[in-house]
Amino acid sequence: MRYKNKEKLNSIFDATIDLVTKVGLSETSVSKIARKAGISSSTIYVYFESKEDLLISLYVKLKEKMMLKIYDGINENDNFKKSYKSALLNFINYIIDNPKVFLFVEQFNNSPFEKKIPKEEYSKIIYNHNKFYQRGQKEGYLKNIEINLLIIFTHYPAMQFVKEYFKGSEILNEQKLQHIINMSWEAVKK
Amino acid sequence: MRYKNKEKLNSIFDATIDLVTKVGLSETSVSKIARKAGISSSTIYVYFESKEDLLISLYVKLKEKMMLKIYDGINENDNFKKSYKSALLNFINYIIDNPKVFLFVEQFNNSPFEKKIPKEEYSKIIYNHNKFYQRGQKEGYLKNIEINLLIIFTHYPAMQFVKEYFKGSEILNEQKLQHIINMSWEAVKK
Amino acid sequence: MRYKNKEKLNSIFDATIDLVTKVGLSETSVSKIARKAGISSSTIYVYFESKEDLLISLYVKLKEKMMLKIYDGINENDNFKKSYKSALLNFINYIIDNPKVFLFVEQFNNSPFEKKIPKEEYSKIIYNHNKFYQRGQKEGYLKNIEINLLIIFTHYPAMQFVKEYFKGSEILNEQKLQHIINMSWEAVKK
Amino acid sequence: MRYKNKEKLNSIFDATIDLVTKVGLSETSVSKIARKAGISSSTIYVYFESKEDLLISLYVKLKEKMMLKIYDGINENDNFKKSYKSALLNFINYIIDNPKVFLFVEQFNNSPFEKKIPKEEYSKIIYNHNKFYQRGQKEGYLKNIEINLLIIFTHYPAMQFVKEYFKGSEILNEQKLQHIINMSWEAVKK
DNA sequence: GATGAATGAGTTTTCATTCAT
DNA sequence: GATGAATGAAAACTCATTCAT
Secondary structure, eight states: OOOSOHHHHHHHHHHHHHHHHHHOGGGOOHHHHHHHHTSOHHHHHHHOSSHHHHHHHHHHHHHHHHHHHHTTTOOTTSOHHHHHHHHHHHHHHHHHHOHHHHHHHHHHHTSGGGGGSOHHHHHHHHHHHHHHHHHHHHTTOBOSSOHHHHHHHHHHHHHHHHHHHHHTSSOOOHHHHHHHHHHHHHHHBO | OOOSSHHHHHHHHHHHHHHHHHHOGGGOOHHHHHHHHTSOHHHHHHHOSSHHHHHHHHHHHHHHHHHHHHTTTOOTTSOHHHHHHHHHHHHHHHHHHOHHHHHHHHHHHTSGGGGGSOHHHHHHHHHHHHHHHHHHHHTTOBOSSOHHHHHHHHHHHHHHHHHHHHHTSSOOOHHHHHHHHHHHHHHHBO | OOOSOHHHHHHHHHHHHHHHHHHOGGGOOHHHHHHHHTSOHHHHHHHOSSHHHHHHHHHHHHHHHHHHHHTTTOOTTSOHHHHHHHHHHHHHHHHHHOHHHHHHHHHHHTSGGGGGSOHHHHHHHHHHHHHHHHHHHHTTOBOSSOHHHHHHHHHHHHHHHHHHHHHTSSOOOHHHHHHHHHHHHHHHBO | OOOSOHHHHHHHHHHHHHHHHHHOGGGOOHHHHHHHHTSOHHHHHHHOSSHHHHHHHHHHHHHHHHHHHHTTTOOTTSOHHHHHHHHHHHHHHHHHHOHHHHHHHHHHHTSGGGGGSOHHHHHHHHHHHHHHHHHHHHTTOBOSSOHHHHHHHHHHHHHHHHHHHHHTSSOOOHHHHHHHHHHHHHHHBO
C-alpha cells in the first residue's frame, strides 16, 4: 500500500515536519498539511489511514534515523570512554544540525500520541542501546546499574540544553559542549 | 478583582489539571473544563479573560509551588553536599507525590503556551537557583561553569525518570532514587 | 421610574452614542456600554428594561433634539424662500456640528430597531414639518404635492452629502452648501 | 476555483438576501443562512473564506447588476432631458421590481461592511455616471457643479421614497413617480 | 491514484439578561 | 439603587474524515 508515489509522500512528510516545528503539534491540521504540500486533504487519506497514522509513521521514521546516527562510526575496539564521548557528540551534533527532526520528535514525545507508538519501535532502539551500555559495563567503565538510568543521564541533559539553545535562552559553544559530555560521563562512569 | 468565589475558582483549576493530565493540553477545551467543573462555559470567562489566561494562571501557581518546595528546609550551615542531595530529594519526592502538578507543568513547558509565560515568573525561580548554586561554587563543591548546566543535570534526569515511572515503563525504588541523586552529584561536583 | 440618577443615566447615553458611532450598532453590546460608562452591566437594567429600550429611548431623545433645531429662529413673517433656506441651513449646520447625534440617528434609521420606534414620536415631528410646508404651499411658494416629497427633497440630499463628508469621500465648502440648498429649493419650489 | 456548484452557490446567495432583507444584516448569521439554504454551516466555508467574503461577494454582484440597469437603453443621440428621465425611471423601476436587491444593497451601504468594498467596484460605477453627467454638462443641460451633487439629487430622493413605500408609510402611484423625476430634474438642470 | 465537495461535531468566545445580596 | 456572579444560547469558524467521480 505504501510507496504509491514517493515524491508526494515526501512532500506530505516535509509539510508535516515544517508545520509541527513552526506552529506546534496541536495547531497542525490535516488541511494545513495538505495546503502546504500542495495537494488535496483527501489525498493524504490515500497514503495514511488517519492523521494519527501519518504522525506516527513520520515519528517512527525520524526517531529511527536519529537513533542510528548515534552509533555511527563507533568501533568496538576503541577505548570505551572514547566511544562514549564520540557517541554522545554524534547525537548532539545530529540534533543541532537537524533541528526540525529533533523538535518534531520532542513535540511528539510530549504529546498524547506518544502512548500510541508501536512497541516494536522501542525494542529496535533499545537493542542498540543495550549492546553499547552492556559493553561499557562488561569492560568495567560504567556503573552496574539499570541501563535506562545510564541512557537518561547521557541523552536528556544534552537534549534539554539544545532545546534551550533553539529557544534562544542558551548560547552554544564548544566549551559548553565539552562540559556537557564530561558531566554525562562523570555521571555514568564507575 | 479575581478570586470572586474561591471554591468555584478551585473547581475550575482542579478540572483543568485533571483534564490536561488525562487527555493532554491540546485535547483540553474550555467546554470540557466547564463540564467537569459542573459550570457553564461562559462562567469560566467571568474568572479568566481567555483560555490562555486560565492556563497561564494555573501554570504560574503550580510552578511556583513546585519550585518553593525544592529549597524547603535547606540550611545554609549544613554541608553543601548534604544540602544538594536534600534539595534534589525534596524535588523528586514532591513530583512523585504530586503527579498531576508535575505532569501539568511538563505538558505546559512543552507546549506553544510556554512562550507566553510572564518573564517575572522566571526571574523569581532563577533567583533561588542562582543563590543555591553560587553557594556551592563559592564553597568549592560545584564546577565553576554556567549555572544553567548545573540545573539541567540536577533536575532533568530525575524528571525524565519520574515521567517514565508514571508512564509505567520504569519501576521506582529507593535504590534507584539514590543512584539518580548520586549520579547528578557526580555530574555537578568539582 | 426614570431620573434615578441623572449623571449615571447620561453616562450610559454618552457611552452608547460613542460606541454606536465608533464601532457600529451591531457591535455595540450592553457589556461594552457598561464598561465604557464605568458601571456594571446589571445597572443598565435598573434604568432600562432591555437593550432595545435603551437604544430607542436614546434615539427618541436625539431625534427630537435634532428636529427641533430645524425651525429654530424661523419667523413666520419672513419671506418663505428665506425661511426655507434658513431652516435647511440650520439642519445642515446642526448635523455637521453634532456628527455623533447625526450618525447615531442614521445608524438607527437603517437598522431593524427602526420598526419599533413608537408612532407618537413621528407625529410630533410631522406636525412641525406639516405646519411649515403647508405655509409654503398656502403662500404659493411650494409645489402643491404631497408634503412628504417636499421633505424628502429637502433633507435627504443634504444628509447623504454630509454622510459622504464624514466618511471622507466628499469635501465640504461654503459653495457646495449653497449649491445643495439651491438645488433643494429648485426641486420643491412651484 | 469558485463556482464549484452553481446551484448550491445560488441557494447560499438566495438565503442570504432573504435573511438580510427580512431580519437585517446584524441578525443574519452564517448558521441561519446555512439552515435556510438547506446545507451545513461548514459548507459555506467551502465557497467563501468568511462571512464577510460571502456578503461582499453578494453585494458586489447585486450592486453591479443594479447599476448596469440604469443606463440600459439610453441613447446618446436622444435629447438629454429625455435620457435623464429615462435613466431615473429605469432606476426606480428596477428597485421597485427588485425590492430584495435594493434593500440588501441599502442595508450593506449603511453597515460596517461598507468600508471593505473593493475600490475597483466603485470606479466602474463612477465611470458610467461620469460619462453620463459630463455629457449633460457639455450639452448645456446640467449645472456645472461637482457631479456627485448631481448624482445625489438624482438617486437619493427616489431611493428614500421607495424605502418608505416598502416600509408601508408611503403610497406609490404614477403621479408621484412623475413628481419625483421632475423634481430631480429641476434640481440638477442648469 | 487523486480530488472537490460536503459535513457533524467541535472549537473559543460574546451575548443579553437574571438574581441574590 | 447598584452590582458581582452566573448562564443558556448563539456567534464565526475549523476539524478530521468520507465519498462519488
